[in-house]
Structures are given as structure tokens and as C-alpha cells.
Amino acid sequence: MKVSHLSWLIISLSPSLLVQAEELPDKQTELVAKVKQVGQAYLVPRDLSSIPQGEFGDKVRLGYQLFVNSQQMRDSYVGNNLNCSNCHMDAGRHANAAPLWAAYFAYPAYRKKNDKVNSYEERLQGCFTYSMNGTPPASGSKELVALSAYSYWLGMSGLMDQAGITTAVAELSDSDLIKGGKREDMLLPEAVKTAMTQPERAALPGKGFPKIAAPKLAYSPKRGSEVYQAHCQSCHGADGQGYESAGVYSLPPLWGPQSFNWGAGMHRVNTAAYFIYENMPFSKSVQLSNQQAWDVAAYINAQERPQDPRFTGDIKQLKDKYHKHQGYYGVSVDGKPELGSKAYGNNPKRSD
Amino acid sequence: MKRGLIACALLVLSASSYAAMPPSAALCGSCHGSQGQGVDPLGPRLAGLSSDYIAKQIKLFQTGKRQNATMQPMSMTLQGDAVYAVADYFSSFDVPIVTPHLRGEKAVYEDPTEQLVYQGDWQRVIPACVTCHGPSGLGVGEFPRLAGQQASYIKNQLMAWQKDTRSGDQDGVMGAIADKLTSAEIDALSKYFAELK
Secondary structure (H helix, E strand, O other), rough: OOHHHHHHHHHHHHHHHHHHHHEEEOOOOOOOOOOOOOOOOOOOOHHHHOOOHHHHHHHHHHHHHHHHHHHHHHOOOOOOOOOOOHOOOOOEEEEEOOOOHHHOOOOOOOOOOOOOEEHHHHHHHHHHHHHOOOOOOOOOOOHHHHHHHHHHHHHHHHHHHHHHOOOOOHHHOHHHHOOOOOOOOOOOHHHHHHOHHHHHHHOOOOOOOOOOOOOOOOOOHHHHHHHHHHHHHHHHHHOOOOEEEEEEEEOOOOOOOOOOOOOOOHHHHHHHHHHHHHHHOOOOOOOOHHHHHHHHHOOOOOOOOOEOOOOOOOHHHHHHHHHHOOOOOOOOOOOOOOOOOOOOOOOOOOOO | EEEEEEHHHHHHHOOOOOOOOOOOHHHHHHHHHHHOOOOOOOEEEOOOHHHHHHHHHHHHOOOOOOOOOOHHHHHHHHOOOHHHHHHHHOOOOOOOOOOOOOOOOOOOOOOOOHHHHOEEEHOOOOOOOOHHOOOOHHOEOOOOOOOOOOHHHHHHHHHHHHHEOOOOOOHHHHHHHHHHHOOOHHHHHHHHHHHHO
């Protein structure tokens, strides 16, 4: 009696926990991927050296620092060995590697699925919950403000340069920063406003990962394992656990307890195939065939990883509700137990 | 003369707590130092490199993927288990501890060489060196330690990648990066890593 009373008290004191226990919003709704255009020019954000001095600039710089060394949030908000910059190349500046400058101007975004408008900070929270297998910082926290400020500054500086405006990027309040740039009341220089429509700014070329054609043969983890050994293993290890030096996994784990969880966008075979085809091997870009990219994406994503945080005890139920896409959650591969049934824990401490 | 060197090497070793030098490593020691500390400009430092990396390089010399007039015949003297015995021996020696500089400690690097090392130059699709070589180039997995390596050696290697006299990297990743570096950048990067001790 005493125990249940106490636990009720704890839950009532942490409303965010209560929400999580009820149902996590689907903040990682799949983006509509677009095919890469030949000769496409991309937005180029300003060099980090032009971030202004002062309080606003400090937020932008902190955002960069959290982005490339996310492990400083380990055991608070991050529950695996990843850093944001593992997938977002050049610290979120590189086109076709899910650049922050494109994401920022796509939020707030209305999601039909939950009939809700998701702000940029909510999208960032989704990254913490799923890709980083952690617990997101609270709304308006300094981390979410900083990551929003960094994204905003990258995007706005690029848009301003494109429109020929050389002045400093306007400072925004914290409460405006976390909303995202796709707002009617968004503060925009006149030349930026006239250069592009709001929907155009929300769909900047280079956003997300470029779509590739469906594979000729159905993707196969078995064939993918050969691709993995030939092209991926030297950096990510035979066991897919990456390599660490001085505590940093700049060669990141791709599956297992220290990688992204079953709710992260990258666990979808198509998303991983798009990413891999465009961005792997690191800095070489487009070395694998279309089929190889699909197969190796299947191989990587047909491995056990941390549980989908929306899991409430029934894999089938969760699969039917959230996994109606190209993925292996709840699927048995090679006669092994269905994936998800041996999933690792969410938000473990480093020492666990 | 050679005998003298070997005797000298054995003498140094006997005073240390490290593993005994396998006989097949004696010849290597004459250019790389008896404890793999390197003899500039004869041979680079081997201490601080992983055993796997050293063994792989010996095989690359043997197969001509790394071309070097001295190392090609030298590497052929090592066959079978001797490759691993030598690799294990030289990788067992400690190197000075370098306090790593982690990405994110700074957002802005005034020195363009440091910027290349810690952030790269993605307009030319050059990633940060530390992504693969580890924080401060301390080495990780198949990627060799750069911190404290001889500048002349690093420079020669970057030029070898450019001239295609060195290969064996996965999918040509290192070769592609080296191709994009200017000679001034090669000089500056070599000096930068050599001085990280």
C-alpha cells in the first residue's frame, strides 16, 4: 500500500513521465524523401567563425558543441554512444545528410497522424528519445534552445547570403527559437521573404536524405552481410559496435545496446538505404550500387537494438501500430526470435 | 655493424619490463628503433600503433600496395607468425600520453590547420582527420595514430597516397582525401600531428 502510494506520488510529480507511460507521440514521422537533382545548388550556411559574440552567439555555439559532442549529455539526455554528428555530416551543415538548416525551416509542421502541430523542439526531443535512446531535455531547456539556435543560425545565414544580405542574423527569443522557422510570424528579411515562398523554404534542396529507386531484387540481409564485410566493417567493426578512442565513438555503433533504438528513423530500411547510398563510405559518397545500399541497410537493421520506447509489452501490437513500413521490428530473420523480443533497454546509464 | 646494432638493442631491452624482442624484429629495430620509437628520417615510430595495423602494413608492403624500396625487401623477411610476433612486439611499447582535444571543445578554430583536423573542409568534402584517426589523432581500429609521429613520415605518406604509391585503404577513402590536400596543407598537417606529444 505504502509502495503503490509512493509510486503514484512520483508519477503525479512528473507529468512528462506520465505522458511517456501513456503514449509517446510519433515524432519521427517519415519525411517525404526526394530524388537528388544533378547539378543542384545547395544552401551554404556561414562559417562558424562569423557567429556573433554575446549571449545569442553563445547559444548558437553551445548548439554546435552539443551536436558534435553529444556525449556531454550522456546519462542525462543521451542513452547511447552516438553523437548527432555521426549521421548529420559536417555537424549538420552538409546537404543530403539531413542538414539542420533545412530541417529548421520545415517546422512547426502539422502531422495528420496525431492531428497535432509539432514544433522544432519537439522534433529535437524525438531525436533524443529515439536516435539517442535517451530522455529528452524539457521544453525550453538550454539544450533545446541551443540546438534550435544553432539550426536557425545555419539556415538563416545561408538564406541571407543567398539573398545577398550581409548583415548579422537577427536574434530571436528563446521561445521563438524553439518553434522553428515555418511560421507566419517568422522574422525574415524582406529579400529572403521575396526570394522564396514559405513552402519552398520548408523543402530546401538537400533536406533529409535523397530518395533512391527501389531495389531490383527484394532487399536481403544475407546479401547485405557480404556488402558489410567488404565496405563497412573496417570502420564499424565486424560486430557493428564501432570503435572508440579517448572515449569518443566517432566510428559509431550501428546496432546493439549503444546504437539508435527501434523507434529511430534510421531503423527503417529505406531511410538507412538512402543515407548509406548518399553518404557512405564516409566522405566518399555514392560508391555502393543501389542494390548494395538496400541490402546492407537491411543487414544493419535486421539486428537487435534498444527497444522502441513506445513498447508496452506486446511486440505485435506495437508493430501493427507504428511499424507499418520497411523494417524488421517484430520480424523473425533466419529462424531467430522475432526482432524486438530481445531488445536492449532504453536510456541506460553508461555504467549499466 | 648489424650485429653491433642488434646487441645494442638487446641491451636496451634487457633493462625494460617489455616483452623480449623476437629475433625477427631485430632487423626492424635498426631503422625503427629497438623499441619502435622511430629513427627520423630512417623509419617511422611503430610504438603507439596497433598490432593489427602494423601487421596489415607489412602485408601491404609484401603485396606492393605500399611501395617503398627499403620496406618491400625488408617485409619479405617476415613470413607467417613472424609478422604478428613483430607487430605485437613493437605495438607493446608505450608512447607519451597526449591529453585529447575533443570535438566541441571549441566551435571556432583560428588556425586553418586545426580547423582541418577537428572540423575538416566539407566544401571540398574533406572530413575532420579526427573522425577516423580518433581525438587528437590518437589512432583507433584500423586507423593509425598520428599524434607524435614524425612529420617527415606523415608528409611522405600523404604524398604517397597522392602518387598512388600507397593504397590498401577501404574504398580508397584516405587516397581521396589526400588527393584534395594542397602541399602547404600537407606540410602544416604533418607538423601539427608531429608536435602533438
